[in-house]
Amino acid sequence: MPKKVLIVLYYWPPAGGPGVQRWLKFVKYLPEFGIEPIVYAPQNPNYPIVDVSLLDEISSSIQVIKQPIFEPYAAAKVFSKAKTETISSGIIRKDKKQSFLEKTLLYIRGNFFIPDARKFWVQPSVKFLKDFIQKENIETLITTGPPHSLHLIGLQLKQALGVRWIADFRDPWTTIGYHQELKLTQKNKARHIALEKQVLREASTVIVTSFKTQQEFSAKTNRPVITITNGFDGEVVEEKVKLDKKFTISHIGSLLSKRNPEMLWKVLSDLCIDNPEFKKAFKLQLIGKVSEEVLEDLKTYGLDKNYNYLGYIKHSLIYDYQKSSQVLLLVEIDSELTQGIIPGKLFEYLKSNRPILAIGPENWDVEEILKKTQRDSFLLHEDYSGLKERILNYFHHYQSQQLKVEKTSIGAYHRKELTSQLASVIHKD
Template identity: 25%
Template sequence: MKKILVLSFYYPPSSKASMHWPLKMAELLPNFGWEPVILTVDEDVVSAIENRGNLDTNTILRTGFWDVFKIYKKFIGKKSEESLSVSETISNTNASFTQRLSLWIRMNLFIPDARIGWYFPAVKKASNFIKKNKIDLILTNGPPHSTHLIGKKLSKKFKIPLAAMFIDPWVDISYYKGHKRNKLTVLLDNYLERKVVEHSSKMFFVTKGLVKYYSKKYPAAANKSNLIYWGYNEKDFEGLKRERSENYKVIVHAGNLYDHQNPEIFWQQLKEKISSGEKLRMRFIGTQGPAVKQSIIKFGLENHTEYLGYLPYKEVLQEIINADYLMMCVAEERHIPGKLFEYLRSGNPIIAFGDHSSEVEVILRESNSGNLYSYTETGIDYFKDLLNIKPNCEHVKKYSREELIKQIAVELDSILNN
């Protein structure tokens, strides 16, 4: 059996969404002749922790790393035991001077990202393993895009082919919006990105928008880019049964919601609906930017809103199944929220917001699962538009990760066969 070293900063017990692909690879790639070895970290202070069961079926290499967020917590006056959310670390809303300074340092001095402290421990740990064990291929999962630099270093050092998976853009990832990065930082970041693209034998992207973007930006990427949608795990839905309240209808947003994804027009209509007598409740899972929470207060929705925070993944899926409506906010045209595919699998109607998000619009239309609106559209009854929504469950099955892993395995085989 061929051996593949999978580099992923996020892996259980971390509950970050980025860990789902490497976890599913570890489970299913052996069915296609690949034995995964996972390289990851011990623990980080931003990720919530979740028990994902027995992971001992695969070789897992764990390392320490220099965690900049531990220093960040001390710098802004947080105690070590206090939680630190992802939305909080990139928001300027009501930020103190120390928070704004910390954010500038993160955006300009940590290149390509704040996880660069994993570079040397990861290279050392993997090098010691590779010297004693044959590895046929290296696959990197980013962000954090520091992971790709680690993979490139190991690939060149041991002359092992590299495949890079991009879940989000690198140099202009969406959470850089509204933040200033100096020209030297951006120049160096582009250089590092280009070197990874040029060195990779294959590249996997989770949206067509990303494939198009990288193929245009780097001609070297055009012939080695592959689209693999984020997808969903069918097994994770086993045993879940829909349970709904008879007293009110629930709108669920699952996942992080940043300040630049704040659909104020929707909050306004939601308030109008409730004021007219409709019984509706908003339920958030994950973290929300300060501006989002301020809007909820601004429109008088705080008594109709629940903040559930982090939930174990199975409970997140249960909330998605139970929802009367599902809400999703797209960051930009190259972005598809990972939760879209779990939303599709649930069969519940979706209200999505995004500007120039044609790819999301097509997916919703082809599966007849919901509608996409601009953040600035007014005068629309979002709920009335959903009356004719009847999701095509058979169409949605093509986004099952079991099917997508087959496509990845074929591409990995082609690297060694060339």
């Protein structure tokens, strides 16, 4: 008989964006490893991005249970739809450019909704799931965050029932970059830290997505901490692909204000000024949510006629843009707090077999994966000469139709292989 596992999550189709992909794929492959996943999700969530095409990826054999959730963001839309959607999607503008309303909403979000705005789902879920777990004879419970309030569901169910509980952290909790933007009081900072420690210490197993987060959490708890990265699904590009005629540099996903690579825009601007051939051939392609500040900077640097902003595109179509791009752009915030962030798009980029222009903080975990897959190392945000040299190198290879990467084995990052790792954790007594 398959082993039943209850998975408590917030992001589930029709949610779009990166948050849904990890567990959508785990659920897809777990039955192949003798595990029956049962999904518990909100009935009426407030998703900042919706992608109904992802509903087609859910097998009809998967049991999905949904219960109502009270969403403060939905109520706050009465006052300002644009601002609440921006904050809920993680696009927080620099402090100097925030309006009084934005600052007020951030203060309320940080100090009145601890650990986050989905806290109101905790008690109703615990009440419902106590009976469900006992009725279904479920021995293993998994919670995944953010939102980290879902880990409090796992905490209370373990305390009440003694169920085995695996806490999966797709991002850190108190050390994630945006946590500093929430204008927390000292008292509420301490509350976050205390909740995080309690979850880490009482979870049977903690799973994280990066090496530095594993180190961080290992120092905070005596429980096992295991790294299972994100990955890619489907087959790696093998056939000869028709590439864009333009020298296309494509960024897939949200490009937030804090992630804005201003030095890159300067380099591209200078190349356009100094090299007419480059200016004629170059196209920057932006797919996903982009902050106003990024778009303003592109205009400031004279790149407004060289970029194409496509907005959000459903996940099933993104791959075509990736594999036809000349270069794929990966950018992370330049901060010590983001060294342990490995964007999920990195693995999709690897699958596309295109050069990756990665820009991020010093000692970034991404470097380890780039080395293992024999790709170009990443560059620092302020490395003007390095960025210019790398882009010119790509451009010269593009001109001679030789812009490509050597094919290396990336099978370790396939979603099925990663699910195998998860299954080993679940089956372990």
